[in-house]
Amino acid sequence: MRYDxxxxLDTDFATAVSRTREALAAQGFGVLTEIDVTATLKAKLDHDMEDYVILGACNPSLAHRALxxxxxxxxxxxxxxxxxxxGDRTVVQVLDPNTMVALTEIDALRPVAEEATRRLDAALASLTRPRTDH
Structure with missing residues (x-):
């Protein structure tokens, strides 16, 4: 099962993070948490790795329905x-909301997962379109 x-994107990391936040917001998602994995592994393990951030995104309405x-x-x-x-690209990955249904086997979550998928897919798609505001 694919879960992502x-x-x-052919853009730098900082721009990708900023645009991802904007794209999520445009679809009703706020970013509740941000984990800078690169900085954490460097600080805790003295391990160097590529730029890597995990954003914890939440759409309050969808979260409420799921809960x-x-x-x-x-x-x-x-x-x-x-x-x-x-490499020379930036990757943006979202956990597929349908994973929630597959893991829990709760069919009543399917409509929430489907709406979340539509919104997240729209956010991802907006990242691949050329920007017209610069």
Missing amino acids: RTVH ETHRSVGLLLPCNVVVRRS
Whole structure:
């Protein structure tokens, strides 16, 4: 089972992170957490790795609907979005919301997962379109 939705961008890391935040916001997602994996591994293990950030994205309405369906689904929230360097490109990956249904086997979560998928796919698609505001 594939559990990610991914786009590859020909842009620098900082720009990709900023544009990803904007794209998520345009689809009703706020970023609740940000984990700088690169800095954490350097500080804790003295390990060097490529730029890598995990954004914890949440759409309050969708989260509420999912939690009303089953409280334990909070274990799968917020939706993790990874922005990382891969060679000379930046990769943006989103956990496929349908994973929530597959892991829990709770069919009542399917409409929430489908809407989250539509919104996250729209956010990812917007990242691949040329910008007209510069």
